[in-house]
Amino acid sequence: MRIRDLCKEYQVAAKRIEVLKGLNLDVDNHGITVVLGRSGCGKTTLLRLAAGLEQADRGSVEMGSDAKMGVIFQEPRLMPWLTVGDNILFGTGKRQGRGRHRVLNRHLDYLLDLTGLKGFEDAYPSQLSGGMQQRAALARALAYKPDYLLMDEPFAALDYFTRSQMQKELLKIHQAEQKGILFVTHSIDEALTIGKKVVILEDGGCRKEYDLGDIPYPRDLLSEKIGKIKKGIVEEMEKTGEIGMLP
Amino acid sequence: MNRWGKQALGIILLAVIWQGASWSGIWSSYILPSPGKVAKALWTMMESGVLWQHIFVSLKRVFQGFSIAFLLAFAGGAAAYELPGIEEYYKGFLEFMRNVPPISLIALLILWFGIGETSKIIIIVLASFFPMYLNIRKGFVSIDKKLLEVGQAFGFGRWRQFIRIVLPGAVPDILVGMKVGLGYSWRAIIGAEMIAASKGIGYLILDAQQMSRSDKVVAGILTIGAVGIACDKVFQVMIGRMAVRGSAEGASGHENQGFV
Numbered sequence A: 001m002r003i004r005d006l007c008k009e010y011q012v013a014a015k016r017i018e019v020l021k022g023l024n025l026d027v028d029n030h031g032i033t034v035v036l037g038r039s040g041c042g043k044t045t046l047l048r049l050a051a052g053l054e055q056a057d058r059g060s061v062e063m064g065s066d067a068k069m070g071v072i073f074q075e076p077r078l079m080p081w082l083t084v085g086d087n088i089l090f091g092t093g094k095r096q097g098r099g100r101h102r103v104l105n106r107h108l109d110y111l112l113d114l115t116g117l118k119g120f121e122d123a124y125p126s127q128l129s130g131g132m133q134q135r136a137a138l139a140r141a142l143a144y145k146p147d148y149l150l151m152d153e154p155f156a157a158l159d160y161f162t163r164s165q166m167q168k169e170l171l172k173i174h175q176a177e178q179k180g181i182l183f184v185t186h187s188i189d190e191a192l193t194i195g196k197k198v199v200i201l202e203d204g205g206c207r208k209e210y211d212l213g214d215i216p217y218p219r220d221l222l223s224e225k226i227g228k229i230k231k232g233i234v235e236e237m238e239k240t241g242e243i244g245m246l247p
Numbered sequence B: 001m002n003r004w005g006k007q008a009l010g011i012i013l014l015a016v017i018w019q020g021a022s023w024s025g026i027w028s029s030y031i032l033p034s035p036g037k038v039a040k041a042l043w044t045m046m047e048s049g050v051l052w053q054h055i056f057v058s059l060k061r062v063f064q065g066f067s068i069a070f071l072l073a074f075a076g077g078a079a080a081y082e083l084p085g086i087e088e089y090y091k092g093f094l095e096f097m098r099n100v101p102p103i104s105l106i107a108l109l110i111l112w113f114g115i116g117e118t119s120k121i122i123i124i125v126l127a128s129f130f131p132m133y134l135n136i137r138k139g140f141v142s143i144d145k146k147l148l149e150v151g152q153a154f155g156f157g158r159w160r161q162f163i164r165i166v167l168p169g170a171v172p173d174i175l176v177g178m179k180v181g182l183g184y185s186w187r188a189i190i191g192a193e194m195i196a197a198s199k200g201i202g203y204l205i206l207d208a209q210q211m212s213r214s215d216k217v218v219a220g221i222l223t224i225g226a227v228g229i230a231c232d233k234v235f236q237v238m239i240g241r242m243a244v245r246g247s248a249e250g251a252s253g254h255e256n257q258g259f260v
């Protein structure tokens, strides 16, 4: 996926806010590309444009002509009236069925297994914990058999332990599925844990890029190599943070 | 004592006061028929089968009126969601009609539609349309935009968005609307059967009034209340069967809209 010269502005109370100003980004179709930035820097906007949920003012998002996107929002956004199984199948047009009418669906079984939701297929979203709901949302996106996963701070609302658990599981799922993932986050540690490539989004564009392709998973954030990269990222973000920040 | 015990006690207490009042002899048995007299009137009508006929005829009218009102309310609510611009055109008219008691239209309805079933059913439709429309509309219009985006991300078209997200999301409000509407349409039966009826619970009461049979009037009122409660309970059971867990709870609606 190639994003070129992407521009987007919003009109808020007669004031124009330029969120993206000619952003360029290449998203690897097998690895995890992490876009890192402060709150309000335009991460969600970038993802929504890539997902086609919003129209760009200028620029393009190029990918295969019939590439499919699986979107995972910051909130799980499950349908409260559907069971977990039916929620996972939501984008496929299939149904899980109940009791004797249960339809055998290998892909669903596989996804329930992969996301650790086996045994919860008949539960309703309100009966699940936040982490489980987010896993169901991930399974729903995967059931759609997308070429890319677009993930908008999906673990930001979770507590520390659940979050690192989910990061591990995402890496496991990524190993199994080998999809291109565009993941946006404000957490430097999260970026360093899962990113093959980490890009800093600042002042409407991708300001700096870090290639972590040669550091294998699972990563030790306390290692010297990652510590150095982290130091660089922190300095970079503090430097650009003062100027050009959006209100 | 449990819930049912308390409710039963309240009713028994009322009956005792009623019996005491009629024994005291302050009021004539015409003004305040005794419970025994009312029970006898009820029993006579049940035994001869007229009461059941009246109930059946009234229920049929209510069911017809309610169904028509539901279809209109559903269509109106769906239109308010799908074509938000068009709502402005009929909003004013609906607001006006909502404030006109259906009974006040009886004279015109007879003039236009005669004294047959049509006029009676229109009264019921008018009485039950507004509470249903307002609830159903609320269900459609207040659908969570974030859930709609999920469908959009999956490339759903307009129809699929409606069938798979908007409609199921609106079900709790639709059910509340139907429940409230059912109550309103049943209570409108007296007004409807003021129009030259020869059968029905409303007719029973009005006829008893003409005949100065206050015991039958009270018997008719008791029947209306009892059948109303029964309808509500049957509907409640049907909703329970439909198993809309997770979203059915917490549904609230306008309980007090529309007039008779």
Ligand SMILES: Nc1ncnc2c1ncn2[C@@H]1O[C@H](COP(=O)(O)OP(=O)(O)O)[C@@H](O)[C@H]1O
Pocket: A010, A011, A012, A017, A019, A037, A038, A039, A040, A041, A042, A043, A044, A045, A046, A246, A247
């Ligand atoms: N629909 C919108 N209308 C107006 N302003 C918006 C809209 N969406 C986002 N913005 C503004 O764009 C900026 C970037 O928002 P967002 O992309 O949500 O940031 P992030 O996800 O990085 O926190 C914010 O200043 C926000 O106020």
Ligand SMILES: [Mg+2]
Pocket: A043, A044, A045, A152, A153
């Ligand atoms: Mg955001």
